Amino acid sequence: MTKTRTRQIILHDPTLRDGQHAVRHQLDAAQLTAYATAADAAGVPVIEVGHGNGLGASSLQIGRARLDDRTMLTTVRAALTHSRLGVFMAPGWGTSTDLRTAVSLGADVVRIAAHCTEADITERHLGVVRELGAEAHGVLLMTHMASPDELAHQCARMVDFGAQAVGLLDSAGHYLPSDVQTRITALTQAVDVPVLFHGHNNLGLAVANSLAAVDAGATIIDATARGFGAGAGNTQLEVLAAVLERTGHPTGIDFRRLLEAADIAETHLMDTPPTIDSVSLVSGLAGVFSGFKKPVLAAARATGVDPVDLFFELGARQAVAGQEDLITEAAQHLHRTRQHTPKERTAPHA
Amino acid sequence: MTKTRTRQIILHDPTLRDGQHAVRHQLDAAQLTAYATAADAAGVPVIEVGHGNGLGASSLQIGRARLDDRTMLTTVRAALTHSRLGVFMAPGWGTSTDLRTAVSLGADVVRIAAHCTEADITERHLGVVRELGAEAHGVLLMTHMASPDELAHQCARMVDFGAQAVGLLDSAGHYLPSDVQTRITALTQAVDVPVLFHGHNNLGLAVANSLAAVDAGATIIDATARGFGAGAGNTQLEVLAAVLERTGHPTGIDFRRLLEAADIAETHLMDTPPTIDSVSLVSGLAGVFSGFKKPVLAAARATGVDPVDLFFELGARQAVAGQEDLITEAAQHLHRTRQHTPKERTAPHA
Known part of the structure; x- marks a missing residue:
């Protein structure tokens, strides 16, 4: 357990992607720059940007983003000095062309997403990401709808397709900590690559679920400033960072500067921080x-x-x-x- | 474990007491009536009212409440048809006279509070509450500052003084679930009366800490509508009720009506629900x-x-x-x- 307790955790920050859901994808360039600059100064490892549903998703049906993908990527890329730039893509909305454009504009970490039982659709795109030399993550959506064994099987498939990290999005905010523990344990036993978890706070358990994921062996955890994100919001980044440090998991982030970044997110990005209505x-x-x-x-x-x-x-x-x-x-x-x-x-x- | 999993939990609701901290103790009679009526209709077992610091605490030093204790108690008493009426008193602010007045106005459940190492100051007042025939609870404040053994010892003292339930307030919102587990376990092993827990959400863990308390044997859990309370707020009542039911702990509360009460709390009591700034x-x-x-x-x-x-x-x-x-x-x-x-x-x- 000593090893587990001191494992470094990589906090992956989709404030400028998942947060878009809370503002109908209307973040502008000044907002992206303000937050990305502050999060970069705090040493946040990965800053993800895009339409809430990812590359290529801006549309009449699910909402047009204020900025096109190219502008969002260029803007955030210009603000980063150390943090890596992340993007998210769900095949169907995004295409291989979107991936090529994103990597050419400086995306370092590329997430390919699939419904929890449909990992097969990630094969081609994970291959493209590897070919382009970016870090390829395979992530499953709405994962409460599948069993731990099924999720482990789907993640193993994505590793076969080239994913260098795999994991679970609790897209509905439905999990209890025991659910996360069981599922992440199944994943860490099934694959040899880093395992990630992305929570939502609908049941007030996003921080606890993220701790459960870490206890079960996950090493990449998603979290956003003030929890800015879809629905009841995501795991709150600055809170999780503090709790992880307290439980013996270094994050490499400067806590005081992270608080400043979170304050900037609150004043610049959102009307009010998400609450559980x-x-x-x-x-x-x-x-x-x-x-x-x-x-x-x-x-x-x-x-x-x-x-x-x-x-x-x-x-x-x-x-x-x-x-x-x-x-x-x-x-x-x-x-x-x-x-x-x-x-x-x-x-x-x- | 089956027994634990189906144990009924009594949700004790200090929305109209702890929430006062968030509005400088300025709730008016119409606000008290609106929320108490809705929470009563939902079947919330105990509704606590008062100045944020309890009976007798309204003062220039820590803030004068809009209403005096007598008016608050009379107002909420008149709104309740089934729920029991709760009050909170910290000796030093409140006196035996305050207790006698509160019970004469219909207080059913009386909490006597002490700093975590000073249970001795509750002896006289717990005796008065018992003599008056109300239900006497002994609660410790700022409990992260004492060891599990010390807390168990202090709670056993309060049981000797007549407390019919004892427990811990995480007044600073400092606990992790493992801290709660250890401390509540120490209490349940030391006393034969119901054990209670009162959380705050500063680390985003109030719901998880409350679940940890239940797992460790607590049967009375404090929670407030939308988490309305001091600082980052309390455990969110409607969220906890739903999560408890899902984990096999009935609460006896009508969930749809509880959502309506929480909506009334949001629109009538607060500017915005608490967030973790x-x-x-x-x-x-x-x-x-x-x-x-x-x-x-x-x-x-x-x-x-x-x-x-x-x-x-x-x-x-x-x-x-x-x-x-x-x-x-x-x-x-x-x-x-x-x-x-x-x-x-x-x-x-x-």
């Missing part, structure tokens, strides 16, 4: 993709259904990232069938 | 009483010292609740000795 809590319980929060609220308003009912309906339908069409369909279904519970006739204690 | 994070790391946040910020502004330095100074001095005078003194000391780090000469990576 009732719909985010229900979203996590129902196991719905965190990025669905704003479209779910819009669909609930448009149809007059209770967003709580709509989240549970989407959870029951096992909706996954990319199925934004399902939100409207489920809302209309609830509206038609009146399965929603109008506020005025809330059921008694059940 | 840089000073709250540092406060938790330094082990400083959460209720000090606003006075520390004021003293830092008045003297021009960095609040981060001031929190670490107060932590080094082992300041405890009630020592508000120490805040100004420490700020002036830092100012005089220039031990603070002005922003323009921040140290390089250390």
